[in-house]
Amino acid sequence: MNAPYDIELHNVSFQYDQNIVLKNISLQVKQGDFLAVLGPNGSGKSTLLKIILGLLKPTSGTVDLFGEKSRDFKKREWLGYVSQKSNAFNTGFPATVYEVVQSGLVKKTGLFKNFPKDSFQRVEKALNSVGMIDFMNQSIGELSGGQQQRVFIARALVAEPKCLILDEPTVGIDHQHVQSFYNMLAELNREQNLTLILVTHDVDTVSSKISHVACLNQTIHFHGFKNEFNQLSDEDRQAWYGHSVRKIHHAKSGGTQ
Numbered sequence: 437m438n439a440p441y442d443i444e445l446h447n448v449s450f451q452y453d454q455n456i457v458l459k460n461i462s463l464q465v466k467q468g469d470f471l472a473v474l475g476p477n478g479s480g481k482s483t484l485l486k487i488i489l490g491l492l493k494p495t496s497g498t499v500d501l502f503g504e505k506s507r508d509f510k511k512r513e514w515l516g517y518v519s520q521k522s523n524a525f526n527t528g529f530p531a532t533v534y535e536v537v538q539s540g541l542v543k544k545t546g547l548f549k550n551f552p553k554d555s556f557q558r559v560e561k562a563l564n565s566v567g568m569i570d571f572m573n574q575s576i577g578e579l580s581g582g583q584q585q586r587v588f589i590a591r592a593l594v595a596e597p598k599c600l601i602l603d604e605p606t607v608g609i610d611h612q613h614v615q616s617f618y619n620m621l622a623e624l625n626r627e628q629n630l631t632l633i634l635v636t637h638d639v640d641t642v643s644s645k646i647s648h649v650a651c652l653n654q655t656i657h658f659h660g661f662k663n664e665f666n667q668l669s670d671e672d673r674q675a676w677y678g679h680s681v682r683k684i685h686h687a688k689s690g691g692t693q
């Protein structure tokens with residue numbers, strides 16, 4: 437299928453009971469984009485992701501996935517999802533890294549079907565992509581938060597998604613490992629042309645990796661290329677975030693602008 441966009445939202449609004457959370461969101465994400473979704477706490481970022489994933493239905497407006505109406509879209513495995521709470525296993529959890537990643541194939545094969553014959557190769561490939569192949573036989577609970585999160589990305593990758601959606605995936609990862617985590621995402625984006633949608637507060641750390649930025653606070657205040665985001669005036673930023681927000685820091689430019 438040669439869809440113009442992986443994801444296209446038209447005038448999407450959403451409310452929980454009387455609480456309006458999203459208003460008139462129109463947004464397009466094309467194949468190979470690396471989009472960072474930014475916004476203050478409670479601005480609707482996770483809700484937006486759940487609408488894209490089809491876990492919540494818009495109160496009004498429509499979502500198209502790979503050129504089809506979301507409600508008609510059957511290839512759900514094309515959308516991978518890694519939530520911020522994935523890395524929450526304790527040390528006693530009785531599953532190996534291999535088993536956790538293999539469970540991601542259920543999305544592709546269905547719950548009551550056997551795993552495909554080449555599942556070992558698929559798990560191997562996914563673990564290689566996230567640099568975790570050496571941990572294949574280890575218990576998931578024995579890994580650090582950052583390692584567990586890589587395994588969860590492998591679990592999403594094993595179903596061979598075209599777009600990976602990540603909700604604050606670095607929560608619980610040691611500061612010194614966050615950069616290498618984002619390097620890994622950038623490599624997936626570059627080498628596998630994987631579309632990435634990332635909700636994050638790590639604007640500075642991820643800035644050199646992303647291609648696009650969307651600024652959300654109930655509605656979209658800005659959506660465009662990263663460079664355009666950097667041109668936003670302080671007034672625009674204040675209107676979006678409610679208080680002064682730093683511009684993206686570029687290591688080469690010699691400091692926060």
Ligand SMILES: Nc1ncnc2c1ncn2[C@@H]1O[C@H](COP(=O)(O)OP(=O)(O)OP(=O)(O)O)[C@@H](O)[C@H]1O
Nearest residue numbers: 452453455457475476477478479480481482483484
């Ligand atoms: N299941 C729910 N039922 C009712 N209200 C909810 C529910 N989930 C979220 N909300 C409300 O919707 C609003 C947006 O929440 P959401 O989690 O989408 O924001 P967010 O930008 O992801 O926040 P954060 O950065 O704190 O994770 C908040 O006011 C929140 O209280």
